[in-house]
Amino acid sequence: METPKEFQTDWRSIWIANIVAFIGSVQSSSLVPSVWPYLKKVDVRTTETLYGFVRGLFSLAQIIFSIISGFFSNKIENTKPCMIIGKILIVAAIFFYCLIGVYPSQYIYNFVLFEIFFGIASGTASVYRTHVAMASTEDDRTRAYGSTQLCTAIGIVVGPAIQLAFTRIAYPGFELFGGIYLNLYTAPALMAGGISIIGILLMIFLFNGKMRVQNSGRRVRPSEAKKEVSSDFDENKNQIPLKEINLNREDSYLNLQKESDTEENSEKEVPYNMIAILVLIFTKVVGELVMLNLSTIIPPYIMTAFQWSSEEAVKMQSVLMGCVGSLIILFSSAFVFLKLGTKISERFSICVGITTFLIFHLITYPWEFYGGKISYLHEKGHPPPLNLSMALTDNALQQLISDSLYPNSTIEIVGCNLQYTWCENTPQIDFPIFAVCSIISMGLGFPLLTINLDVLYSKVLGPIKQGTLQGVFIGTAQIMNIIGPMIFSKLYTAYGPKILWLIEITVCIADLLLLLIFYRKLVSWDGRKSNSKKPKTGIHLKTKS
Structure with a gap:
């Protein structure tokens, strides 16, 4: 462990981790939005239920391996191996993605393998969040996470821009080798594989993933603390001149018992704030539910509602994601360069983030006054x-x-699948309204939520090795993503978007109530420790008057 003076933020390793996060963001933002249109291009009969089920496999793999990688990183006290393995597995996932078009009759199997390997890679590499938490001091934590979010946001802009450029390569495109074609659907995947190699090289030669724990305020047992104090005294007892300690005055005495009691209290372990941890984990779950809706339901929904072709869907989603990324860059930059985190508390920012998601679903709900209907195929x-x-x-x-x-x-x-009877009575929301609400809610809500939620959770945990608990934080939030895509897809195919929007509205309201009720408990471990301490009295010399 390092003392407060020795412990300083390792900005070099954090920025290397941020570059790797940028690479991952480019990969996801350029590849994931094209998956559904690609499947529909290969087989127009592809259903949202199948898509949701396979997305659930992605989340299952991500949950399992985020916890495993966190535990493993704790054991070896290093996050570097897991981050490298994650990037290697991305290349394997992309291989199976490219095979979707090579064997159209067996595209489902390759789609499943792609999502599973992509989930394993994502979960394994998620320990970079742990590294950012442990490589930064508490004072620098918001700036560190803000820089991570900034790099991720830049990737969200760059990815769709690259994807938009690839839309010029019409389907089926140019044959490369082994039946693999270069087109607007496969080009982002091939690019993602190439930049994964860059990330691997950066981590091998420049990244220091060693876990560092600050000694300040660490939780120790009283017996251990006494042993350390005794050891220090034994080492230095001959260095203290006895003549400097005047304890022989008849009118003086030492109030040692009070000092002993104070030390005993200060040495007691400050327990975890379980209420704060559970509330923050639930908030993480709510954020993932919003992401679940955005990633699983909204792509096929807007493609159906606005009657887009596969190529149009790729282009429009690229434009939307580019706008969202630009707004995220703006807010993330404010946290990094303007130190917005010192002006607005994490608790307040989290509440604002959840509120933006609530407003988005309230406005984009297919209210009857929107008029119009969704057309069939x-x-x-x-x-x-x-x-x-x-x-x-x-x-x-x-x-x-x-x-x-x-x-x-x-x-x-x-148009709408002929099996969906709800299209006849579901109003079609105007695209400009949907686009503006999506850009504002995602561009404002996600940076406010993700940056401050990560920062506050790491502060609540305190100065410990956070690998396992960070894995639990990420993994628990992903639990709904195992069965969620399947459930959401089933509800969507049976009843349309209305019931899903009502679910999102309900969980956002519930989370806001929890955040407000337990607002005062959402403080850092150091803050709770300071509040629990009694004033130290030291050695009191009482003199007779």
């Missing part, structure tokens, strides 16, 4: 069927849908 550029009955009895339309299934077909089928 039809060929792009042609009038849609007036209702579900007409779509089901239109033989020409059924033939077009069948023809679109052939490999490399140029027929674009857009």
Whole structure:
């Protein structure tokens, strides 16, 4: 352990970790949004239920390996091996993604393997959050996490920009080798594999992943503390001239008992604030539920509601993510360069972040006053069927849908799946309203929530090796993502977006109430320790008057 004077923020290793986080952000923001359109391109009959189920496998793998990697990093007191392994596994995941187009009839198996390996890689590499927490002092913690969020946000902008450039490579594109084509769907994946190698080299040669624990305020047993004090006294007893200690005066005495009691109290372990930990974990779960809706339901929903083709979906999502990333950069920069974290408390920022998610779902809920209906499947550029009955009895339309299934077909089928009866009575929200709300809520809400939630949780844990508990924090928040995608997809296919929006609204309100009720308990470990200490009296010399 290092003393307060020795312990300083290791900015070099933090910035290397941030570069790796930037690489991961570029990979995710350029690759993940193209997965659903790619699957629909390979097979228009691909269902949201299948997509949700496989996304659940991603989350399951992420949960398991985030906890395992955190525990392993604690044991070896180093985060470097897990971060390197995570980047290597990304390359393996991309290999299976590229095989989706090589074997269209077996695309489901390769899609499953892609998501599983991607989840393992994500969970294994998640220990970089632990490294940022343990490589920074508490005073620098907000700035450190802010810099991480800033790099992630830059990646969110760069990724979609690269993806947007790749949309010029029309499907099926150019054949490379082994049946793998370079097109707007596979180009982001191949790029992600290439930059993973850069991340691996940076970590091997420049990154120091050693865990460092600050000695200040560490929790020790009273017996251990006495042993340390006794040892220090034995080493230095001959250095203290006895003549400097005047204890022979008849009118003086030492009030040693009070000093002993004070030391005993100061040595007692300050327990974890379990209420604060549980509230913060629940808040993390709520944030993941919002992300679950954004990543699993919204891509197919907006593609259906706004009648986009696969290419249009990739382009529009790239533009939206670019705008979101720009706003995240703005707020993250404020935390890094303007020290916004010193002006606004973590607790308040977390409440504001959850509030923005609540407002987003309230505004984008398909209220009846929006008017309009979601059209059923039809060929792009042609009038849609007036209702579900007409779509089901239109033989020409059924033939077009069948023809679109052939490999490399140029027929674009857009609109709502014929199995979804809710499309007839679900109002279509205006795209400008949806776009503006998405950009503001994600661009404002996520940096406020993620930066401050990570900072406050690490402060609540205090000066310990945080690998395992950080793994629990990340893993627990991902539990809903195991069964959540399947449940959300089932609810979406059966009832449409209304019930999912109501669920999000409910959990956001519940979380806000918890945050407000336990607001005073959401403080750092050092803050609780200071509040629990009694004033020290020291050695009192009482003199007769």
